[in-house]
Amino acid sequence: ILLLFVLSTAYVSKYQLKQSKFHINKRLGSTKENELSTNNIAIAKDFLTNRFGLNKKELLDNKYIDSQSNYQQYDKSTYLTTYLKQQLSFYRAIPDYDLRFYDIQLDDLDESTVWYKLRPTGTFSGNLSYQGDVYLPNNKVVEFPLILGSVTIKDNKIIRSTSNYLADRLVGNTGGFIEAKGLLFSSDLKPSPFSYLPPLAVFKNLINIFRKPVSRVAVTSPLPEPVLFSLTKQLIASLFTSIDSSELLTDDFQATSPYIGPIDKKQFINEFKKLDIAKALPDFNYNPRNLHIDSYERDRVFAIIQSTGTFTNQLTNPLNNQVISEPNNKKLIGAPEAISFSFNKEGLCYKASYGYVLDRQAGNVNGLGGVDGILEGLGLGTNWLDSRPISEAFTLLSIAIKKLQTPTLPTSNPVSKIENKVVSKPVIKIDSKVVDKPVIPPVVKVD
Structure with missing residues (x-):
């Protein structure tokens, strides 16, 4: 090194x-x-500055679709009415809410898509109305988890966005919860782990219950950018292969995924060595792109990975030589996932995050990431007790039922259609008062 x-x-x-x-x-x-790229970034910034287009609906194409991390999809009409109504109570409870958007970048493969990060913060200083109850403020400064979202632009209009996808649940002080649930967490109204974690993940995390997450913030990069990028690519290449990555990790290394962790060095290595993916899929590729150093944590490299490959050989578990499945020639098309590695000045990785899906609708993995996403994409299925929270399983069932009952919209992206018209002037009833065309205060970017 x-x-x-x-x-x-x-x-x-x-x-x-x-x-x-x-x-x-x-x-x-x-x-x-070039002019197109500059224009797309400007539109993305305008979208963020105007509360995700809620204050400037002309940014949104008539066929606009918003893909949420909870598997819901909104068309333009639903987004500007139902979603807006949900947001109003939250914004009143935290009037100084600052998105803190940063690291805006074009997708390396498609300049019509722009990625951005959020580290929202604000003070819980107003009453919060949530699910029929009113919660009093605690005047605490709340820092929400790291979010990675995107907008896709065509003919100067936003045709699609991805919203509320976490890239690191350990950032902030809300336990990985966003918006209203994050405010409730700050008031010590913490939900049962079984309500937001897969049942088996709850028990797995008990093993690591006394392990405190790493909390280091580097204001300068410990190594030159080319070195950090090279180390990141080496670590990504070592996943699901026989390559030994242990020498690139510190002894006190920790890793987290959306549901598990922090786990230690041995647990992390075993997580990716229990399946010989490289042998089962000779053309397997993580296709890493958009490598960049995080502007808040200068020793941390983020990347987007999207797995592909063809299941042509026997899949085994090298740890016990167990045969998992015979090949079925199925092609894996993963969803984009956020992955990150943090390095010290010796070039060793001391922290990693992985498995954070950035678009539930992409690929053939049914919204799953990491090992579960690969198994799902190969047609082998997963144990939902280990891969999905109970609430998510019910959400997917509800969406499936609605799809059977609701005609499909004329768009390439399936959505939950509630209304057929775009409401140009929504009227929403709140606290027994009628608010005509509510306006949300604009956010100011903080460098």
């Missing part, structure tokens, strides 16, 4: 450094981009 550091700093040419710098500028909206 030391040799890699020396070579990277001593022999990377000026041209390569210049290209690397331009790559980062491109993600942040540099004037060196």
Whole structure:
């Protein structure tokens, strides 16, 4: 690792450094981009500044679809009415709510899609109306978890967005909960783990109940960007292969996924060594893209991965030589997932996050990520007791029933259609008063 550091700093040419710098500028909206790219980033920023388009509905195409992390999809009409009504109570409870959007970047494979991150914060200083009850404020400063979302743009209109997808549930002080549930968590109104975790995950986490998450914040990068990117690619390449990644991890290494963790070094390695995916799918590829250093944690590299491969060989568990399944030639198309690795100055990874799905509707994995997503995509299925919370299982059942009862909209993305018209001037009844065309205070970007 030391040799890699020396070579990277001593022999990377000026041209390569210049290209690397331009790559980062491109993600942040540099004037060196082509006109289309610059315009798409500007539209994405406008969308965020205006509360996800709720204050500026002309940004949204008439066929706009919003894909939520809870498997719900909203068309434009539903988004501007039902979703807006849900948000109003939350915004009144936290009037200084700041999205803190940052790291806005074009998708490496599709410049019509723009990715962004959020680290929302604010003070719980107003009454919160939620599910028929009113909760009093506690005046606490609330920091919500890290969110990674996207917008897709066509002809200067947003045709699709992904919302409320977590990229790290351990960021902040709300236990991984967003919006109203996050405020309730800050008031010590913590739900039962069985309400938001897969049943078996609740028991698995008991093993690590006394392990405290790593809390380091680096204001400067410990190593040059090319070195950090190279180390990240090595770690990604080692997953589900016989490559030994243990020497790249610190002894006190920790990792977290949406439901499990923090787990230790041995648990993390075994998680990815229990299936010989590389042998079962000779063309398996994580297809990593959009590598970048997080602007808040300068020692942390984020990437988007999206697994693909063809199940042509026997799938086994190398840890016990058990045969999991014979090949079925099924093609795996994963959903995009957020993955991250944090490094110290020696080039060793001390923290990782993985398995955070960024679009429930993408691929053939039924919204699952990590090991469960791969098994689902290969047609082998998963144990829902280990892969989904009970509430999520009921949500999927409800959506399936609605699809049978509701005609499909003329769009490539299935949605939960409630109304057929776009309401240009919504009237919503709140607290026995009629609010005509509610306006949500705009958010100001904090660098």
